[in-house]
Amino acid sequence: MQVSISHKKLDLRRVLKDRIFYIGVIVLSGITVLPLILILYKLVREGISQINFDFFTRVAPNTLEAMVAVANNETIPGGIANGIVGTLLMVALASLMAVPVGVLTGVYLSENPESRFAGTVRTIADILQGVPSIVLGVIAYMWVVRHITNGYSALAGSTSLSIMMLPLIIRSTEETLKMIPETYKEAAFALGVPYHKVLFKVLIPSGLSGLLTGILLAVSRIIGETAPLMLTALGSSRINLNIAQPTSAVPLLIWEFYNDPNMVKLIWSSSLFLMGFVLFFNILAKRISKRWKI
Amino acid sequence: MNDAIIQINSPLLTIERLSIAYEPGKYAVQDVNAGIKKNSITAIMGPSGCGKSTLLRAINRMHELYPNTEVVGKIFLDNENIFEISAIELRRKIGMVFQRPNPFPTMSIYDNVIAGYKLNGKKLKRSVKDEIVEKSLKEVALWEEVKDALFKRGTFLSGGQQQRLCVARALAYKPEIILMDEPTSALDPIATTKIEDLLVELKKDYTIILVTHNMSQAARISDYSMFMYLGELIEYGKTKNIFSNPVDKRTEAYLTGKFG
Ligand SMILES: Nc1ncnc2c1ncn2[C@@H]1O[C@H](COP(=O)(O)OP(=O)(O)OP(=O)(O)O)[C@@H](O)[C@H]1O
Numbered sequence: 122m123q124v125s126i127s128h129k130k131l132d133l134r135r136v137l138k139d140r141i142f143y144i145g146v147i148v149l150s151g152i153t154v155l156p157l158i159l160i161l162y163k164l165v166r167e168g169i170s171q172i173n174f175d176f177f178t179r180v181a182p183n184t185l186e187a188m189v190a191v192a193n194n195e196t197i198p199g200g201i202a203n204g205i206v207g208t209l210l211m212v213a214l215a216s217l218m219a220v221p222v223g224v225l226t227g228v229y230l231s232e233n234p235e236s237r238f239a240g241t242v243r244t245i246a247d248i249l250q251g252v253p254s255i256v257l258g259v260i261a262y263m264w265v266v267r268h269i270t271n272g273y274s275a276l277a278g279s280t281s282l283s284i285m286m287l288p289l290i291i292r293s294t295e296e297t298l299k300m301i302p303e304t305y306k307e308a309a310f311a312l313g314v315p316y317h318k319v320l321f322k323v324l325i326p327s328g329l330s331g332l333l334t335g336i337l338l339a340v341s342r343i344i345g346e347t348a349p350l351m352l353t354a355l356g357s358s359r360i361n362l363n364i365a366q367p368t369s370a371v372p373l374l375i376w377e378f379y380n381d382p383n384m385v386k387l388i389w390s391s392s393l394f395l396m397g398f399v400l401f402f403n404i405l406a407k408r409i410s411k412r413w414k415i
Numbered sequence: 416m417n418d419a420i421i422q423i424n425s426p427l428l429t430i431e432r433l434s435i436a437y438e439p440g441k442y443a444v445q446d447v448n449a450g451i452k453k454n455s456i457t458a459i460m461g462p463s464g465c466g467k468s469t470l471l472r473a474i475n476r477m478h479e480l481y482p483n484t485e486v487v488g489k490i491f492l493d494n495e496n497i498f499e500i501s502a503i504e505l506r507r508k509i510g511m512v513f514q515r516p517n518p519f520p521t522m523s524i525y526d527n528v529i530a531g532y533k534l535n536g537k538k539l540k541r542s543v544k545d546e547i548v549e550k551s552l553k554e555v556a557l558w559e560e561v562k563d564a565l566f567k568r569g570t571f572l573s574g575g576q577q578q579r580l581c582v583a584r585a586l587a588y589k590p591e592i593i594l595m596d597e598p599t600s601a602l603d604p605i606a607t608t609k610i611e612d613l614l615v616e617l618k619k620d621y622t623i624i625l626v627t628h629n630m631s632q633a634a635r636i637s638d639y640s641m642f643m644y645l646g647e648l649i650e651y652g653k654t655k656n657i658f659s660n661p662v663d664k665r666t667e668a669y670l671t672g673k674f675g
Pocket residue numbers: 437438443461462463464465466467468469470628
């Protein structure tokens with residue numbers, strides 16, 4: 122009889138432990154989610170009033186316009202079109218540089234996992250991922266601003282951003298392709314398909330969703346970068362499409378607004394915009410990887 | 416000459432002194448000599464790890480994908496040593512069906528059937544493609560089941576349908592020989608019966624080499640059988656002779672279920 126009683130006690134204790142653990146997990150995950158919710162709440166509350174048609178189509182106002190508006194308690198005129206266009210331009214350009222190189226490197230690593238050169242490349246990619254973004258800005262300044270465009274430029278900005286994207290794309294490509302069963306490759310080889318066609322027509326398409334996910338996450342990672350752009354793209358009050366000219370970007374504008382007491386409201390709305398962009402890309406990436414799973 | 420190994424008259428494929436090692440000095444297949452009869456089904460049997468797949472994969476030079484694997488010996492197809500022609504040409508003459516169905520996951524059923532042409536960049540007229548797809552799917556008795564879903568992905572089919580699709584993919588490229596490595600081991604009995612019936616039908620036009628674990632399958636559908644043990648070809652003959660009157664003790668032991 123004694124035995125069964127002690128069993129019951131043990132059971133009770135175990136149930137209690139489970140309960141406490143369970144509640145702990147819920148509370149802790151709540152704590153991780155909380156900052157995001159608070160940030161979004163704050164951004165929407167403070168920023169939404171500035172978001173209108175002009176916000177997307179007009180360039181940033183000058184101090185005087187903003188001062189007048191603030192004094193009259195009106196919405197600040199103008200928008201962040203120069204920043205949006207600059208960000209899109211530089212992100213597109215950075216992807217154009219980083220995606221082909223990153224994907225091909227990832228393919229190489231997954232195809233030759235054991236080679237010594239692959240090991241070196243992998244280590245370099247890991248180190249690159251840890252390099253502070255401002256340092257990449259300095260590098261792009263030295264290479265591109267000083268020697269290629271002879272001045273601040275969108276090209277220099279995208280160069281620093283593309284170096285940030287590279288390791289992310291390389292690793293996600295490698296991880297994705299490693300998951301693709303060997304048997305698809307063998308099926309293609311057995312049909313007499315040459316190696317390079319197996320890579321481009323079987324391997325990469327089979328991993329496309331993983332590759333896209335990696336690219337989107339890399340984009341959402343760089344879209345808010347400010348420091349390297351200060352040293353390379355500089356900023357501009359105009360909408361600029363010339364890659365050899367100084368160019369604005371949304372995070373650069375936020376920094377400029379921060380330095381002008383009349384534009385505080387625009388900080389919130391621009392941040393909201395940026396946050397929305399990042400969320401959008403993240404959710405899109407999740408969707409893609411779920412939908413196209415093989 | 417060895418009693419246990421039959422000599423095939425005017426074989427389509429001749430394997431001569433073939434040895435294969437995955438690691439230096441450790442032969443997974445050793446000194447195999449055999450001829451393969453045209454328009455027949457030849458089964459390769461033997462216990463797990465005896466080298467069946469290794470032997471089969473030498474015939475379309477799949478081992479070359481893995482540079483550490485060493486293959487020595489000769490294989491003649493139409494009096495040509497297959498190791499002296501281009502692997503790509505060879506693989507177009509010798510199709511392969513794998514143990515697990517592996518239709519290309521990114522392609523529709525239609526594209527899977529003509530994958531050999533598509534992946535090799537051969538442009539065909541739409542009408543020619545349609546004809547190949549229909550003919551190949553009819554050959555594997557899949558046409559009626561999928562004709563309204565040709566542009567759906569191949570991976571939505573059942574396992575047995577997928578495997579028939581993979582056979583169609585191999586047939587569409589008009590090979591002379593089809594290699595099959597336990598093509599039914601991942602399938603249920605009904606799907607297995609369908610594939611078996613299909614193979615018997617196909618041997619009119621193709622030569623089939625079939626690795627199987629399943630002795631009754633070999634007995635049911637093959638014309639010739641090989642028995643391998645520890646990398647060696649122990650016995651090779653007409654299936655009905657091997658099953659009724661095996662020459663080698665080890666073959667007999669295997670067939671009576673003493674090992675394997
Ligand atoms: N890629 C490989 N690397 C090293 N050794 C291998 C490799 N593939 C097979 N082997 C070895 O070669 C021998 C023959 O293997 P093989 O796959 O040809 O056997 P099998 O007869 O097809 O067996 P099963 O019936 O289990 O498929 C085995 O001892 C196996 O361990």
